[in-house]
Amino acid sequence: MIIILTSKSIGNNDKGTLTTSSTKKRRDGRDFDELRPLKIEAGVLERADGSAYLEIGDNKVLAAVYGPRELHVRRLLKPNMAILRCRYNMAPFSVEDRKRPGPDRRSVEISKLTAEALNPAVFLEKFPRSTIDVFIEVLQAEGGTRCAGITAASVALADAGIPMRDMVAACAAGKSDGQVIMDLSEWEDKEGEADLPIAMMPRTGDITLLQMDGHLTSDEFEQALDLAIKGCQIIGEEQKNAIKNRYGD
Amino acid sequence: MVQSIVPEIIRESVTNLIKKGERVDGRALDEYREISLETGVIKKAEGSARVKIGNTQIVVGAKPQIGEPFPDTPNVGVLITNSELLPMAAPNFEPGPPDERSVELARVTDRCIREGKVVDLEKLTIIPGKKVWMIFMDMHIVDYDGNLFDAAVLGCLAALMTTKVPSTTIEDDEVVIDYEKMVPIPINEQPLMCTMAKIGGELVVDPSLEEDDILEARVSIGIRADGSICAMQKGGSVPFTHEEVLKAVGIAQEKTKELRKFIPQA
Numbered sequence: 001m002i003i004i005l006t007s008k009s010i011g012n013n014d015k016g017t018l019t020t021s022s023t024k025k026r027r028d029g030r031d032f033d034e035l036r037p038l039k040i041e042a043g044v045l046e047r048a049d050g051s052a053y054l055e056i057g058d059n060k061v062l063a064a065v066y067g068p069r070e071l072h073v074r075r076l077l078k079p080n081m082a083i084l085r086c087r088y089n090m091a092p093f094s095v096e097d098r099k100r101p102g103p104d105r106r107s108v109e110i111s112k113l114t115a116e117a118l119n120p121a122v123f124l125e126k127f128p129r130s131t132i133d134v135f136i137e138v139l140q141a142e143g144g145t146r147c148a149g150i151t152a153a154s155v156a157l158a159d160a161g162i163p164m165r166d167m168v169a170a171c172a173a174g175k176s177d178g179q180v181i182m183d184l185s186e187w188e189d190k191e192g193e194a195d196l197p198i199a200m201m202p203r204t205g206d207i208t209l210l211q212m213d214g215h216l217t218s219d220e221f222e223q224a225l226d227l228a229i230k231g232c233q234i235i236g237e238e239q240k241n242a243i244k245n246r247y248g249d
Numbered sequence: 250m251v252q253s254i255v256p257e258i259i260r261e262s263v264t265n266l267i268k269k270g271e272r273v274d275g276r277a278l279d280e281y282r283e284i285s286l287e288t289g290v291i292k293k294a295e296g297s298a299r300v301k302i303g304n305t306q307i308v309v310g311a312k313p314q315i316g317e318p319f320p321d322t323p324n325v326g327v328l329i330t331n332s333e334l335l336p337m338a339a340p341n342f343e344p345g346p347p348d349e350r351s352v353e354l355a356r357v358t359d360r361c362i363r364e365g366k367v368v369d370l371e372k373l374t375i376i377p378g379k380k381v382w383m384i385f386m387d388m389h390i391v392d393y394d395g396n397l398f399d400a401a402v403l404g405c406l407a408a409l410m411t412t413k414v415p416s417t418t419i420e421d422d423e424v425v426i427d428y429e430k431m432v433p434i435p436i437n438e439q440p441l442m443c444t445m446a447k448i449g450g451e452l453v454v455d456p457s458l459e460e461d462d463i464l465e466a467r468v469s470i471g472i473r474a475d476g477s478i479c480a481m482q483k484g485g486s487v488p489f490t491h492e493e494v495l496k497a498v499g500i501a502q503e504k505t506k507e508l509r510k511f512i513p514q515a
Contacts, residue, residue, distance in 0.1 A: 058292060058293075062337065066340050087344050089335070091308070091310060092385065093385075093387050096293060137335060140291050
């Protein structure tokens with residue numbers, strides 16, 4: 001029998017001052033439409049053809065791209081275009097309780113959705129019979145890792161020099177403490193009422209990933225979708241800045 | 250893992266340079282590449298480190314859990330070392346369960362850390378025979394540019410030296426964990442590992458990726474602070490002579506002294 005005397009607080013800076021106004025500050029002091037601090041760096045790995053490192057809040061994510069390269073699995077080969085494969089993986093030390101290494105159902109699903117979110121942005125038809133491999137490693141997780149992964153992967157694709165229609169930026173919105181908010185933290189995701197992660201191409205506004213869990217009225221859903229789109233647009237600018245910082249204007 | 254193919258011309262030029270006492274990147278035969286080490290890089294891990302030797306980069310996280318001791322060692326904590334050669338680290342690394350190379354890396358690192366008596370495992374006992382701390386060391390290889398062993402041992406040592414576990418007390422045969430009071434795990438020794446490759450009959454320290462690909466044989470030697478030897482591993486299918494082995498031990502003793510200045514100060 002193990003008793004836990006004091007549990008580690010998951011959220012940071014619990015202000016403990018909850019007001020009833022509709023634009024009350026969040027648990028970590030953010031406004032309802034405010035992202036966590038975001039940092040993106042392109043070209044961080046030597047061996048990969050393209051790579052990116054991303055921090056948003058306490059999330060730390062690495063993405064690497066190999067390709068276009070020869071595809072050895074013949075049954076996956078497409079004669080008229082490249083395929084884009086993705087592997088999303090969490091480090092065993094990235095979460096509070098050690099995660100067993102290797103893929104689980106959650107990471108397999110996220111890998112599939114990430115590939116599908118990135119697919120429409122890439123000119124796959126330019127590279128028939130080949131593969132583009134995207135690897136996402138979550139080094140530290142604090143809510144919103146699938147969005148962080150897609151955002152980083154898209155910068156890594158650009159860093160690899162792969163022709164794209166646009167960046168793919170991803171951001172979640174949702175509802176926590178009765179308030180519709182942008183970019184949920186781990187605590188807001190766990191304790192909140194709803195989570196709506198999306199990915200989009202900021203230039204066209206096309207949505208390439210859409211998931212939701214929780215409970216929202218249709219009005220709240222519209223608000224949340226607008227917030228997520230706004231988040232993607234801000235993140236899209238930061239993606240461009242990361243590439244400019246590496247390669248100049 | 251797919252074996253990487255090295256053009257014969259590169260094999261020859263690298264080997265000929267080494268025979269003349271030179272290396273492709275301009276290093277001396279016994280010179281390490283640039284090394285950097287940061288600790289505390291992962292907040293969610295109770296101990297962590299990011300180590301770079303040249304462009305080889307490993308992120309190590311240590312996570313303690315309470316578990317049952319092995320029946321044959323009821324009063325000893327458990328240390329488990331695991332490594333993932335991520336497919337992002339090199340074009341010929343593939344996803345999937347750890348292959349023999351990854352298992353060798355984890356086992357050699359484990360041997361150096363365990364036989365080097367880094368952690369006083371007996372002090373990790375909570376209730377003898379029932380509850381002990383198990384420390385999981387996970388190495389995430391994110392960029393592969395040769396010589397994983399030395400980076401792995403340095404990273405694991407640094408992560409362990411910064412690892413804290415919550416203090417525990419026993420009340421009525423129940424373990425009470427106090428997360429407010431984190432204590433460092435007891436560290437005894439600080440072994441380090443030095444890897445040498447045999448190329449063109451010469452021993453070169455800290456093989457780069459090119460050298461790792463063409464080496465005839467390699468040897469990794471774990472050395473404690475007092476110069477004593479705690480682990481060894483030979484790799485590659487070319488043999489070593491008696492003199493070469495003794496020479497390698499001498500080089501490892503000298504070079505690990507240099508590596509020592511990167512160890513975090515406790």
